[in-house]
Amino acid sequence: MALEIKILDYGDIELESSFLVLGRDCGRVRRVPVYGFLILGGTWPVLVDTGYRDNAIMESLGMRGLQYHENMIENQLARHGLKPGDIRYVLHTHLHIDHAGKDDHFPMNTTVVINRRELEYSVSGIMHPQYPAPDIKHLIDRLHTPNALRLLDLEIGGPLEIMPGMAVEAAGAHTEGSMNVHVETAEGLATICGDVIYDFNDQIVEPFRQTQEMEPQVTGNHGTSKRQEKAAIKKLLNSSRFLLPVHDKPARIEAQQVVARLDMEVPGPTLQSVPRRNWFPA
Numbered sequence: 001m002a003l004e005i006k007i008l009d010y011g012d013i014e015l016e017s018s019f020l021v022l023g024r025d026c027g028r029v030r031r032v033p034v035y036g037f038l039i040l041g042g043t044w045p046v047l048v049d050t051g052y053r054d055n056a057i058m059e060s061l062g063m064r065g066l067q068y069h070e071n072m073i074e075n076q077l078a079r080h081g082l083k084p085g086d087i088r089y090v091l092h093t094h095l096h097i098d099h100a101g102k103d104d105h106f107p108m109n110t111t112v113v114i115n116r117r118e119l120e121y122s123v124s125g126i127m128h129p130q131y132p133a134p135d136i137k138h139l140i141d142r143l144h145t146p147n148a149l150r151l152l153d154l155e156i157g158g159p160l161e162i163m164p165g166m167a168v169e170a171a172g173a174h175t176e177g178s179m180n181v182h183v184e185t186a187e188g189l190a191t192i193c194g195d196v197i198y199d200f201n202d203q204i205v206e207p208f209r210q211t212q213e214m215e216p217q218v219t220g221n222h223g224t225s226k227r228q229e230k231a232a233i234k235k236l237l238n239s240s241r242f243l244l245p246v247h248d249k250p251a252r253i254e255a256q257q258v259v260a261r262l263d264m265e266v267p268g269p270t271l272q273s274v275p276r277r278n279w280f281p282a
């Protein structure tokens, strides 16, 4: 079954540049988008990630939220003729502040799907400022409501089908419980990869301060080891035709390299081609 991914625009955030790419432009501010992903053409409409609660909550991390009326989740869904109650599943790549802030806009019979390890990690205290109390408390309400929450054990059970053409898998990076969402499209496998990748250009196309061949740079915000971060990025580049992170435009991948960037849908038109890097100059 060929599915389609429509990108929802939940507004931008401004944050310190080296938070996104380790060591880059320390002290300088960058503005990045926050996306969600609507998967259409399957058994049900499914949504991946819900953005941040409001502009004020981003200040708890010293960041600036730029969410306007058009970015409200109801308005983003309405562009595709849907209301929150039409969504069967809300999946989360992980539960950080900018990914699970609007779950309380969905009725309890829309089931939220997360990796159990991520719920545990969110209350472990390890990265806790990035897991705001109102978001996590809402998930605990769901935990105590029949069928409002579905917990997965991806590290143990391996990849799991959510519906025909769509499966989830432990990401092994960014946070201890992050998961990737694989979607079969008419043009090949597309993977929504959360924050395992923040910035295609500075991490993969021209990786910041890397001297080895095809060695990605890690982000400045990871809860696993740098070795795990690098391996998780290489695995994504090796396995999917399209990669869709939450804070950068999607990329088309060939032979483990970024060859094009797309805009707000996958499959969709090419926004720009990316010249292949010659790792073996004459």
Ligand SMILES: [Zn+2]
Binding pocket: 096, 098, 099, 195, 246, 247
């Ligand atoms: Zn994020």
